[in-house]
Amino acid sequence: MSGAIVASGLCKAFTSRSGVLVEALGGVSLRAEPGNITCVLGPTGSGKSTLLRIMAGLEEPDSGSVLVGGKSPEVITGDIGYLTQQHTLLPWLRVLENIALPMRLRGADAKERESKAREIASSLGLGDYLDLYPYELSGGMQRRAALGRLLAQEAGYWLLDEPFSNLDERTSHSLQGLLLGLVREHGLSVVFVTHSVDEAAWLGDRIAVLSAAPGVLAESFEPALIRPRRRLSEDYGDIMERIRRSFESILGEE
Amino acid sequence: MPETQPKATRTRRFARKHITSFPDTIKGRLALGSVLPALMLLAWWAGIRSGTAVVPTFTEVARVLLDPFEVPSDIYSRSLAFSTFITLMRLALGFGLGLVTALPLGLLAGRYRTVDRLLAPMVQIARPINPIVLLPIATVLFGLASLATVIYGGHESWRYDIMDQVQLAMIIILWWGAFFPIFISTVHGVRSVRQSQVETLELMGASDAQVFRHVILPHTLPHAASGMRIGMGVAWLVLIAAEVYPGTRSGLGYMLCVACKTSDYEYTFAAIIVIGIVAWLTDAAIARLEHSTGHWQAVER
Numbered sequence: 001m002s003g004a005i006v007a008s009g010l011c012k013a014f015t016s017r018s019g020v021l022v023e024a025l026g027g028v029s030l031r032a033e034p035g036n037i038t039c040v041l042g043p044t045g046s047g048k049s050t051l052l053r054i055m056a057g058l059e060e061p062d063s064g065s066v067l068v069g070g071k072s073p074e075v076i077t078g079d080i081g082y083l084t085q086q087h088t089l090l091p092w093l094r095v096l097e098n099i100a101l102p103m104r105l106r107g108a109d110a111k112e113r114e115s116k117a118r119e120i121a122s123s124l125g126l127g128d129y130l131d132l133y134p135y136e137l138s139g140g141m142q143r144r145a146a147l148g149r150l151l152a153q154e155a156g157y158w159l160l161d162e163p164f165s166n167l168d169e170r171t172s173h174s175l176q177g178l179l180l181g182l183v184r185e186h187g188l189s190v191v192f193v194t195h196s197v198d199e200a201a202w203l204g205d206r207i208a209v210l211s212a213a214p215g216v217l218a219e220s221f222e223p224a225l226i227r228p229r230r231r232l233s234e235d236y237g238d239i240m241e242r243i244r245r246s247f248e249s250i251l252g253e254e
Numbered sequence: 255m256p257e258t259q260p261k262a263t264r265t266r267r268f269a270r271k272h273i274t275s276f277p278d279t280i281k282g283r284l285a286l287g288s289v290l291p292a293l294m295l296l297a298w299w300a301g302i303r304s305g306t307a308v309v310p311t312f313t314e315v316a317r318v319l320l321d322p323f324e325v326p327s328d329i330y331s332r333s334l335a336f337s338t339f340i341t342l343m344r345l346a347l348g349f350g351l352g353l354v355t356a357l358p359l360g361l362l363a364g365r366y367r368t369v370d371r372l373l374a375p376m377v378q379i380a381r382p383i384n385p386i387v388l389l390p391i392a393t394v395l396f397g398l399a400s401l402a403t404v405i406y407g408g409h410e411s412w413r414y415d416i417m418d419q420v421q422l423a424m425i426i427i428l429w430w431g432a433f434f435p436i437f438i439s440t441v442h443g444v445r446s447v448r449q450s451q452v453e454t455l456e457l458m459g460a461s462d463a464q465v466f467r468h469v470i471l472p473h474t475l476p477h478a479a480s481g482m483r484i485g486m487g488v489a490w491l492v493l494i495a496a497e498v499y500p501g502t503r504s505g506l507g508y509m510l511c512v513a514c515k516t517s518d519y520e521y522t523f524a525a526i527i528v529i530g531i532v533a534w535l536t537d538a539a540i541a542r543l544e545h546s547t548g549h550w551q552a553v554e555r
Contacts, residue, residue: 058453078459086450091550092472101468102458133550153458 002079002156002189003069005032005055010064012050013214024050026214027064030191032206034156037183037190039200041243042210043251048193049084051215052159055191056082068157069189078106081155083146083163089134095145096121096130102153113152120148124178140171147178151186158183158190164199176203180228197247201240202229209246219246310520318524326521332504334521338528340419341493341506345536347401347420348428349489355429356436356485357478363437364444365470381434385427385492389499392423398501399423419504424496431492432485439481443474476548483540490533 012025024047032038042048053059055066057073057080066073073080089098096117103113121130124144134142143163150158160179164172176199183190194200200207207221223229223239230236276282301309318324322335332340363370402417451469460468497507506525513521 056457058457078457080457082454082457084450086448087454088450090451090454090469090472092547105455105458105460105464105468135550 002034002187004034005030005038005069005157005189005191006067007031007051007055008064008066010051010054010061010066011214012047012054012059012061023214025054025061026216028210028215028217029064030208030217032189032191034189035183035187036205037180037192037203039204039207040191040193040210041195041197041200041207041247042193042215043195043212043247045213046210047213047215048195048210049161051210052082052084052161052191052193056080056159058082076157078102078153079155079157081150081153081158082161083150083158084161085163085165087161088146089142089149091134094131094133095126095137098134098145099126099148099152102149117148117152120151121145124148124151138171139167140175143167143175144178147175147182151182156186156188158188160190161193162195163192165194165196172199173202177228179203197240197244198231201236201243202231207243209243209250211250218250221246307517308519310523314520315523315527318520319527326518332509334509334524334528337504337506337509337525338532340416340504341497341529342532343416344420344424344428344497344505345489345493348425348493349432349486351425351429352432352436352485352489353482356433356481357440360437360440360478360481361444361470361474364441364474370441377434377437380430381438383430385431385488386495386499388427388430389423389496392426393421393499393501396422396426401425421501424493424502427492427496428489431488435484435488436478436481439484440474440478443477444470446477447473472547476544476551479540479544479547483537483544486536486540487533490529490536494529 007028007030010025010028011023013021013023016022024045028047028051030038030040030051040048040051050059054061055068055073057066057076068076068080089095090101093101096114099121100113100117103116108116118127118130121127124147126141126144126148129137129141129145134145137145146163164175167175179190179192180203182188192200192203194203201223205222207223208217209219209221210216211218221239221243223235225233225235225239276286298309298312302311318334322338323333325331325333325336359369359373363373399422400418401420401422402414404422405417406414447470451473452465455465455469493505494507496502497505498511502508506529510522510525510529513519513525
């Protein structure tokens with residue numbers, strides 16, 4: 001069981017190549033509880049990815065702070081799992097080697113890491129793909145393998161930046177279901193960045209809507225719906241509608 | 255009115271990876287690949303028919319190729335096999351020296367700006383200098399000093415004779431020719447490492463050495479292998495030219511040059527054929543390395 005991820009008053013600005021100061025985050029405070037999925041929903045340029053990079057300790061905020069399980073993210077080694085469209089599998093390693101990589105880095109012996117990686121892979125439905133390279137897999141299978149690597153890393157905090165985008169609806173729904181199961185089973189603290197209202201509504205125990213740049217917390221939802229959420233239920237339609245309205249009002253401001 | 259079929263267009267032809275109208279099978283490739291060599295043989299045959307003394311017959315050249323251990327004592331006193339062996343030994347040492355210096359320096363210069371700033375000006379100045387023009391000065395500097403001078407210091411034995419064929423001046427210029435392509439490709443390889451992959455490893459708790467071992471090295475190796483292919487090509491060009499240069503007493507370049515002077519053109523032709531085939535094999539070997547380390551790249555692009 002991991003602790004909470006607490007961000008308070010995060011501000012971050014970048015200087016563009018032409019010398020213009022671009023404010024990405026304008027003071028975002030957010031709390032992600034263990035065993036929960038906190039979805040961050042926001043338009044392009046609202047600083048969602050910057051927020052996640054700061055939480056991972058890959059960027060320094062200009063002001064404000066992040067505590068991951070009570071510690072500063074830079075001093076945490078190995079307990080933060082980070083997955084984006086770019087932070088994917090290593091293309092020169094087979095699926096099994098990719099999943100086993102975190103254990104290899106920890107110095108686990110070859111036999112142990114292989115049996116553990118096989119176990120993880122088959123639990124994710126990757127049993128038939130162990131000897132393939134990432135480029136030989138479908139987009140959905142690649143994401144499964146990346147989730148497998150996070151499991152092998154045994155990270156308690158998962159920071160996911162649009163991990164299921166560019167997939168067909170059926171595949172992304174099944175991956176959402178898979179993620180939900182993992183979060184419940186391992187008591188993970190998850191921050192899930194997305195621009196899909198449906199994804200946020202289905203996954204989020206808490207949904208934070210960010211405004212357009214510079215991103216600030218515009219509204220926050222905690223849908224009290226029974227899991228697993230049924231997309232066709234009336235309650236689900238209601239919460240979707242409320243989030244969508246909030247999101248559209250932000251887009252309208254642009 | 256009858257519907258007319260739209261005319262077959264030839265758009266998007268270039269979007270396909272390969273444009274070929276020839277069957278893409280092993281037989282098809284063999285057939286296509288042997289067209290130019292066949293034309294070459296035809297030209298050779300025409301040369302024989304013309305009756306010029308410069309062009310040896312197929313049988314004369316075949317005799318030399320099929321009996322590589324024959325020592326034509328009156329002229330060179332070195333067999334074709336021995337010449338090939340000496341050439342390969344020089345190549346291996348010169349190219350090997352280039353590889354073991356260019357790879358680590360390239361990795362360092364790609365990773366550390368200080369090393370790059372230290373090396374870059376010298377590399378830019380030295381790189382365009384044709385290694386062949388350095389041979390006279392290298393010969394003056396090292397004289398006829400060879401591997402034998404370094405290792406045996408003057409003892410006479412059969413090993414001494416072989417080592418003595420590997421002149422230091424030649425190794426230096428081969429090193430010069432092989433170094434730059436490998437160095438530059440390696441630097442480029444390290445620089446093109448994806449930051450996201452480094453971040454991924456660091457978040458998993460990897461040390462600097464582990465990032466190097468699991469990201470930088472596997473990413474850079476195919477780039478380095480491409481540089482090795484170019485470096486090997488340069489080394490071949492430099493080596494044969496150097497073997498023609500006065501002061502050499504063996505090697506395929508020496509053999510073909512001396513045979514020309516004594517009008518034994520079958521040896522010249524045989525040497526040229528061996529150079530072509532052996533160079534092709536060394537290239538194929540590195541191409542294999544390039545593919546096995548970089549098969550994942552084709553899909554990345």
